[in-house]
Amino acid sequence: MAMELEYPNPLNIAAPLSKMAKQIYLNLDADKLVEQTTSRGQGQLSDAGALCIKTGKFTGRSPQDRFIVQDEFTSKHVDWGDVNIPISEQIFDNLLEKMRLFIADKEIWMRHCRAGADPSIAIDITVINTTPWANLFCHHLFIRPTKDELNKHEQGWVILQAPEFLADPSVDGTRQENFSIINFTKKMILIGGTAYTGEMKKAIFSVLNLILPYKHGILPMHCSANEGIDGDTALFFGLSGTGKTTLSADSDRKLIGDDEHGWSDNLIFNFEGGCYAKCIDLTEEKEPEIFAAIRRPALLENVSFYPLSNSVNYADVSLTENTRVAYPIHHINNAKERSIGRIPSHIFFLTCDAFGILPPISKLTNAQAMYHYLSGYTAKVAGTEIGIREPQTTFSACFGRVFLPLSPTHYADMLGDKLTQNPDTKVWLVNTGWTGGAYGIGKRISLQHTRTIVKAALAGALNNVEFEADPIFGILIPKSCPQVPSEILFPRNTWSNKEEYDKQANNLATLFINNFKQYQSKASSEIKSASPKLTAILA
Structure with missing residues (x-):
């Protein structure tokens, strides 16, 4: 028998489901969700006790099928294009009604949860799933409210996820049968046709990437964060394969969070649980x-x-x-109990440079930090994706372009403001890729050396060493680092063919410049000033 639920939100979207669904399971604990999944033959336990499931056709996000409802509010704020694809209010309403009818007489799992470890800006979320294991994912990834917080829980944002529901593109206005649609005015997210759980997590991240800057002046960030024994906070930004998880998972430092954070006037806080x-x-x-x-x-x-x-x-x-x-x-044994930290002392931009041009570590000025944040550079190599045989450059603004509803320059400007307000925060560019030559010729920078370099920066061991500006990128390279051979700090010195290095450095700089053209009209003069200088090697 369905449970009758009361919601204070005037829109009251979730309430009708209590009258339509065959059975509602509300806020079940994790063990019960595991038992329900295995008893329904939807998963099995590993020898370590983890629940193993398969997400079917989709084993990752589908960015081309993620839409934002275009209405009076979003028309003024969203940066429309290939990343933020508009869809009409009518299409959303039609799909919502179809999904309501679809889940009638079905079991559904509902959960009240939150996003944002800072209680002053946390958003309440009501998740509605058609499988117990998708609800388990939400139990893990979103913040689990305390009993008192549950008593005060509002409907807030609603996620309705029904992987079995397939859209008809010819009728429903979607590209394919699968879709993820964000409606900022109705505070609702519809996900259908895909069981990949990450769609729910990243949809809420996209929501926060608009409402936090817009309502609170908070910079949302796609990064991990940890804290040292003295309470110093470090942030790690990086695209897939750059070492973000490896370098932030430090047994000597407490984990604040591994993926999504906000930077307010006085603290860093995790979005997730x-x-x-x-x-x-x-x-x-x-x-x-x-x-x-x-x-x-x-x-x-x-x-x-x-x-x-x-x-x-x-x-x-x-x-x-x-x-x-x-x-x-x-x-995680060394996770911080409250996922909140101080203003960052150090920020690390991680890149896997397969061309062997960038140094293992370099210090960035505020302008360079904004420029490299806007660039979000790394390089994919053979084995990271099907069909890649040669190194391919990847630029993803703010190290998470696909999650940004606003123009990337807006977030870069916010970062610049934060750095100006906190002049003691140091920003480093760390190359975890190749040295002595490009991929196939040189070798990967030793993980031990990278860890030693990062630890040296965190410990202040690079504060008083001499730096030398790279002639092309202008970034500041330390002339020495404790326990690291000085010859590897300057990549040109590791190449046997110096002329080939100069040629490849010029090519990489050109790729940066060409990528930046898309931001040229909106970028500030400060950001533009940090562009690589090709004349340095053409003279």
């Missing part, structure tokens, strides 16, 4: 914290077992290279 880590080639030796976190009731997605066992083979990518695990943040 859990972690969503990649599992490809995971081993206890390489990632001991993550490996130990994979226990009941963690949720493993799209992994495979060794034959005749329930032991996970993390090297098996037959389903996808994007194998994932979701778990509450307290599964």
